[in-house]
Amino acid sequence: MLQKFQVNLMASKLLWTIFMGLLIPTSYSVFFNTTTLLEWSLFSISSTPIMLTLILDPLGLMFSCSVLMISANVLKFSTIYMKEDKFINRFTVLVLMFVLSMNMLIFLPHLMMLLLGWDGLGIVSFILVIYYQNPKSLAAGMITALTNRIGDVMLLLAIAWTLNQGHWNILHMWMLDENMYQVLTITLAAMTKSAQMPFSSWLPAAMAAPTPVSALVHSSTLVTAGVFLLIRFYPFMSSAWWFTPLLLLTAVSTTLMAGLSATTECDMKKIIALSTLSQLGMMMAAMGMGMVHLAYFHMITHALFKALLFVCAGSFIHSHMHSQDLRWMGNLANQMPATSSCLVMANLALCGFPFMSGFYSKDMIVEASMFYQHNLLMVTLMLVAMGLTSFYSTRFSLCVVWGTNNCNPYIYLEESNPLTSPMLTLASMSVISGAIIMWVAPLKQEMMLIPMYQKLMPLILVLLGASLAWLISATKQKNESMLMQTQINHYASCMMWFLIPLSSQFPMKLPMYLSHNYLKLMDQSWLEALSGQGINSLSVKSSNILMSASKPMPVNYLMMSSMLGLMIMMVMF
Template identity: 80%
Template structure:
């Protein structure tokens, strides 16, 4: 019955209805800057109440509307991309569960109840990553699930350390001896979910999931769950002196590592995944620089243009028989003009080009970091990451849109309405959302007066990165950068600074070596010789020796049998 009912055709319309209904309280709370808190006392365990707490504030409602709108467009896109799948209804239900888990994480500020959405995201993401049921998908799903389980464990530890406060509501935390441990546990949980260094290897691996899942995971769900958790906890966590410094260091390393890795990658979806990693580092860096509202602003705008980027990439992959290699594509500006135009708009927003949505959030973060007094090295690395974003975005566009066509002669490219309508909706939001949120939302950003050269520095870095990518992509192979031709640098870049083997093979190598040697030296050697096999061999040798040394008389056989039987009985007793 479930197969006969086309859930995939109705899911997008259902999410659009929910989005329209959600816009009413969102508009009201944003306009009046209100926060509504609802608490329902479910039960009490030794004077500790277990409450279901709902919070409706401008930040949560705006983010929920963004999640619903992106999910509606992604499900509309999946009707074409996953149209030949026999189990598309099951896929749609899993995506709806994913959206439900993210909304539970948004609206439940209670640590115990927050686990429902937190674990829901981890379980459903594992099922979606292994959706294609092949060894590569299983390996990617395992590293995704195990990395997220680290975050689940430390979140459970934070719940245990908060027990002495008599509640688990993150809005009412007070100072205690366990504060530093709680803050460290929540920070590690957020870093695992948002794939910060050293937990970054699962994010590119999760590209084994279908492209609609990637569009949802990398834009507004799962990876942004860690950022949103820190935004919710920020007032409590910023009381620790080391929190901002630790967050800034890991965020800058993540942004730099992802930017350098994306410059040498040839897999289309992995380049976009690494750009997600880079922008997540930018959001975390903004929080590390005490600009929590700008981090939230960039999270909203990034979700919109990143979903657009994945939908455009998915249409290219669908047209090229599900090939993801940049080197098999080219000249798509003439064959798929709508998707190519939307891809250029998404890349411009990603780079922070003036008057696109990414410009208003990313430029504000860079300007604020220049305006306030911060560590010079961290600031320089952030500026380098801005230039790297422009570099790999232009390289990506040159290979796919304006480069020569390298695909087969029988490739059929078309743009149906189910492909173009989500693109156009997300493209329009990628243009207008930045300015709209900046004018409407209460971001609490003060005026900043900086010199002209600092004001134009982000734009100069964007143009510099774009021009370098243009020169390196249009010249011959002999004139390419020496850094890309060095084997060590190339492997380090493709393996995200060797985090992939470190987080998988390196951790398993010593236990595997020890267990293999134990199997050879103990289980299959000494235990066999001292156990049943050795005793059997010894008894056979003794009996053969006795038989060969004695004459073949019946009395000797009876005597030998009785001796062996008595010996065996004594051993058993």
């Protein structure tokens, strides 16, 4: 019946309808800055009530609208990208389940109910990553699932420890000395879901999923779930003295590592995944500096232009026989002008070019980090990572849009309506969303007066990174960065500072070695010899020896059977 009803054609319209309906309460909540809380008491465990709680606040409603709008555009794009897939209806249902899980995470501030959305994201993401059934996708799905299981276990521990407070509501928590472990577990859960160091290796591996899944997962749903969880918990968790320094250190390390790795990568989707990792580090760093509203602002704007970037990349991949190597593409400004224009706009927003959506949030984070008193080294590394973002974005555009064409001349390049309409919608939002949120949303940001050189510092770094990428591409035939010159640098950069083997292969080496030796020495040798198979073999051999040594008389057979019965009874008792 599912095959007869074309879910993939109706899903985008359904999400657009829900989005339009949700705009009314969102507008009311944002304009009047009101929060509505609905609670249903389900049952009680020793005077602790289990409640189904719904929260309708400006942060959650705005983020849900962004998720629904991006999902509607991505599902529209998937009707072309996956039109040859026999199971496109099943794929669409999985994506809708993903969107439902994310909305449950947004609107349920109760820790036990929030676990439904949290685990739903993990399970559905695993199924979507292994959607293309091959060994590479299975390996990527296992890394994704097992890393996220660490976060699930941490959240379960936090739920168990929260029982001491007599409730599981995020909004009513208070800080005690005994709650330090609880803060640590929630932080680790958010870091695994948002792929912060040392849990970063699963995010580029999850690029094995179809491109529409990547556009959804790595823009507004799975990876931002950890950031959103920390935003919800921030008033409770910031009272721990070590929380913000730990968050700042891991976030800056992540954004720097991702920026350096993206300068040497040649896989188109992995470059965008590493840029997602870099921007997640920027959001976490903003929270580590106490700027929660700016982190939320950047999360919304980043979701819009990152989804646009993935949709444009998916259009290029679809037109080049599903090849993701950017060295095989080129001169697409003439062949696919609309997609190339949207890609350039998304890259400008990603770099923080003035008056694009990314500029408002990213520039404000950098300015606030220089205005307030913070660690000079951390702020400097953030500025370096901002320059690296401009470097790899310019390199990406130069290879794909303006570089020489290296692909097969018989490739048919097209820009149909289901490809261009989601792009143009997301592109318009990538231009205007920053200014709209800045004017409308209550960000609670005070006036900052900083010197002119600090004000111009982000723009200077953006132009410097772009100029350096342009010079390197102009002086060298291969579009290489300096990290590609020596083999160890190139290998370390592509391996994300050896984080991939250290976090996935190294921890598994000793358990695999022990289990392999256990299988050979115990399960397939001694346990076989001492258990049923060994006893059977011994009894058969001994009976054959006795039968061959004795004369064929009935008394001998009776003696042998009685001795065997006695032996069995002795073994049993």
